[in-house]
Amino acid sequence: MHAFSVTRFTKFAGSNRDMDFKSAATIGLIVFLCSCKQQPENNTPLTDQSTNMNFNDPHSFARINEAVVKHLNWKATVDFNTKTISAEAEWTIEQQPGAEKIIFDTRDLTIEQVILNNEVPAIFQLKDTVAGQSFLGQALEISIVPSVKTVTIFYKTSPSAAALQWLNPEQTKDKKYPFLFTQSQAILCRTWIPTQDGPGVRFTFDATVKVPQGMLALMSAENPQQISADGMYHFKMEQPIPSYLMSMAAGDIAFKAVGKETGVYAEPSYVDACAEELSDMQAMLESAEKLYGKYQWGRYDVIVLPPSFPFGGMENPRITFATPTIIAGDKSLVALVAHELAHSWSGNLVTNATWNDFWLNEGFTVYFENRIMEAVYGKDYADMLKVLEYESLVETVNDFGKDSADTHLRLHLEGRDPDEGVSDIAYNKGAYFLRLLESKVGRETWDKFLNQYFSENAFRVMTTDAFIVYLNKNLIEPNKEKYAGLDINEWIFGPGIPANCPKIISVRFEQVDGEINKFNQGTPAAQLQTSNWSTHEWLRFIYQLPETISTDQMSALDNAFHFTGAGNAEIADAWYELAIKRNYKTAYTDMETFLCSVGRRKFLTPLYKAMVNTGQQDMAMRIYTKARPGYHYVAQNTMDELLGWQVK
Numbered sequence: 267m268h269a270f271s272v273t274r275f276t277k278f279a280g281s282n283r284d285m286d287f288k289s290a291a292t293i294g295l296i297v298f299l300c301s302c303k304q305q306p307e308n309n310t311p312l313t314d315q316s317t318n319m320n321f322n323d324p325h326s327f328a329r330i331n332e333a334v335v336k337h338l339n340w341k342a343t344v345d346f347n348t349k350t351i352s353a354e355a356e357w358t359i360e361q362q363p364g365a366e367k368i369i370f371d372t373r374d375l376t377i378e379q380v381i382l383n384n385e386v387p388a389i390f391q392l393k394d395t396v397a398g399q400s401f402l403g404q405a406l407e408i409s410i411v412p413s414v415k416t417v418t419i420f421y422k423t424s425p426s427a428a429a430l431q432w433l434n435p436e437q438t439k440d441k442k443y444p445f446l447f448t449q450s451q452a453i454l455c456r457t458w459i460p461t462q463d464g465p466g467v468r469f470t471f472d473a474t475v476k477v478p479q480g481m482l483a484l485m486s487a488e489n490p491q492q493i494s495a496d497g498m499y500h501f502k503m504e505q506p507i508p509s510y511l512m513s514m515a516a517g518d519i520a521f522k523a524v525g526k527e528t529g530v531y532a533e534p535s536y537v538d539a540c541a542e543e544l545s546d547m548q549a550m551l552e553s554a555e556k557l558y559g560k561y562q563w564g565r566y567d568v569i570v571l572p573p574s575f576p577f578g579g580m581e582n583p584r585i586t587f588a589t590p591t592i593i594a595g596d597k598s599l600v601a602l603v604a605h606e607l608a609h610s611w612s613g614n615l616v617t618n619a620t621w622n623d624f625w626l627n628e629g630f631t632v633y634f635e636n637r638i639m640e641a642v643y644g645k646d647y648a649d650m651l652k653v654l655e656y657e658s659l660v661e662t663v664n665d666f667g668k669d670s671a672d673t674h675l676r677l678h679l680e681g682r683d684p685d686e687g688v689s690d691i692a693y694n695k696g697a698y699f700l701r702l703l704e705s706k707v708g709r710e711t712w713d714k715f716l717n718q719y720f721s722e723n724a725f726r727v728m729t730t731d732a733f734i735v736y737l738n739k740n741l742i743e744p745n746k747e748k749y750a751g752l753d754i755n756e757w758i759f760g761p762g763i764p765a766n767c768p769k770i771i772s773v774r775f776e777q778v779d780g781e782i783n784k785f786n787q788g789t790p791a792a793q794l795q796t797s798n799w800s801t802h803e804w805l806r807f808i809y810q811l812p813e814t815i816s817t818d819q820m821s822a823l824d825n826a827f828h829f830t831g832a833g834n835a836e837i838a839d840a841w842y843e844l845a846i847k848r849n850y851k852t853a854y855t856d857m858e859t860f861l862c863s864v865g866r867r868k869f870l871t872p873l874y875k876a877m878v879n880t881g882q883q884d885m886a887m888r889i890y891t892k893a894r895p896g897y898h899y900v901a902q903n904t905m906d907e908l909l910g911w912q913v914k
């Protein structure tokens with residue numbers, strides 16, 4: 267998933283950005299009065315059978331050492347009227363001698379029936395939720411005997427299923443059909459499919475999905491490119507994936523090819539613009555393959571979702587889900603696609619075993635994303651992105667506190683919602699650690715190591731401990747002198763940003779800083795040298811303007827550069843935040859329109875927060891009342907908390 271900067275939702279740190287991810291932990295804490303002590307089995311380590319790697323997953327009830335899923339045959343009907351999915355999940359399982367039950371993760375599902383081997387009704391039990399950890403949902407325990415090969419669960423989802431976002435036609439761009447999309451990461455797949463919902467369990471799947479006529483359905487699988495006459499769609503995913511990568515979208519969706527193996531899905535009126543914006547996808551794919559080996563998933567397509575998608579992107583295999591706010595008109599925000607594409611190696615191919623090892627997914631991906639951007643757009647461009655990562659990381663560390671355990675790469679999420687682990691630490695501290703490793707041996711040796719890492723561990727899970735063993739054996743030991751004195755534990759198990767963090771200088775940002783100086787010294791806005799600036803330079807410019815800037819100066823900048831009403835969401839957002847802080851009322855009408863039409867959380871948080879912090883709470887509440895129905899529930903959760911909104 268893409269989150270180029272992140273802060274904890276509870277603190278709303280002084281960041282201009284927020285996490286591009288959910289904060290399900292803000293869903294009301296329900297105190298259960300039962301004495302049930304059921305907990306995920308933390309004491310018996312799970313074993314990945316392909317690698318014999320041991321790990322505990324504190325966020326899944328499944329005991330995969332006893333019985334584990336291997337393949338899913340999913341048959342589902344999507345009902346937009348009731349906002350539910352009725353489905354049967356036929357799981358092919360593998361069990362060890364002595365297994366008496368198989369355990370699935372579920373949350374808010376109505377389980378109707380369970381059948382074994384397609385003929386025998388099973389005895390099953392839906393356990394109580396764990397006190398204080400309702401985000402885990404409920405364990406579904408199904409009794410089995412040694413002859414059981416398949417377990418079929420008949421069930422219905424809840425209209426409030428956390429992974430499912432149902433949009434009315436008015437919430438889409440073309441406003442003709444309703445729209446549905448899913449977001450399963452981190453542990454939300456269990457709200458629409460009963461599954462062993464940990465990143466350490468992989469399975470293949472087939473699916474048959476029925477949606478209303480006139481709609482296209484897509485999944486993390488081989489996908490159709492045209493609407494079917496009867497609303498029936500068949501899917502096949504032959505590469506095993508963990509459940510957090512299960513996805514579905516359905517709506518009035520068109521397809522347009524971009525390259526040989528790449529294409530874009532979007533609402534029909536928008537698909538051409540999206541394909542144009544993402545026209546470098548094929549080049550990105552080829553650059554990525556040149557760096558770290560063959561792309562293993564067949565096609566690579568992107569779906570550009572309606573505006574209420576609360577995140578930047580999600581690396582669902584074969585079909586990245588992306589926010590429409592990347593469509594800037596000048597390709598300046600396509601790093602997000604590079605990020606999701608990079609996940610096809612780091613994350614989707616070599617997968618963090620538990621959410622405590624999240625940096626193995628995201629740190630590698632941010633690193634790899636930047637290498638793709640460098641290959642396609644040049645070093646100066648990639649350097650800007652690195653500097654932005656670093657600045658955001660510093661902000662996050664300051665927010666958490668330099669000694670906070672939440673700034674360790676290896677996280678401690680037991681008993682907590684794994685979404686709390688989504689921060690710049692996993693992403694940017696992770697990437698800078700890898701850059702440090704690279705800097706010691708040089709790019710050639712480092713790239714060879716990474717290539718080997720991806721190919722030897724493809725379709726497997728990785729724990730932090732296993733990675734350290736692998737790293738020592740394959741990189742550090744063979745290059746002992748070059749790594750002399752390097753303490754990797756300081757990075758992985760220690761807090762803050764270690765002193766040996768590589769320093770990056772961006773020549774393009776230095777030029778921007780020079781123009782800001784000129785402006786501060788009285789050069790009129792129109793005379794500043796801003797030609798060929800990308801979004802990143804503009805953001806640098808806006809962020810570095812002095813705190814004391816006057817509304818007259820803002821007005822002069824606005825006249826020269828038309829920030830108010832800008833079509834580029836990144837630039838508009840940065841400008842509106844400054845406008846709120848400086849009480850520059852000229853921008854307020856457009857700011858309100860922006861808040862009512864964009865649902866990406868990283869854009870919403872800084873604006874509402876700025877209103878609260880500058881005593882403009884009334885305006886915040888007035889706008890939020892209007893805009894809230896159009897936001898995704900994870901964005902609602904964050905803003906509810908920020909604004910003290912009482913859910914009625």
Ligand SMILES: [Zn+2]
Pocket residue numbers: 267268269605609627628631
């Ligand atoms: Zn990511």
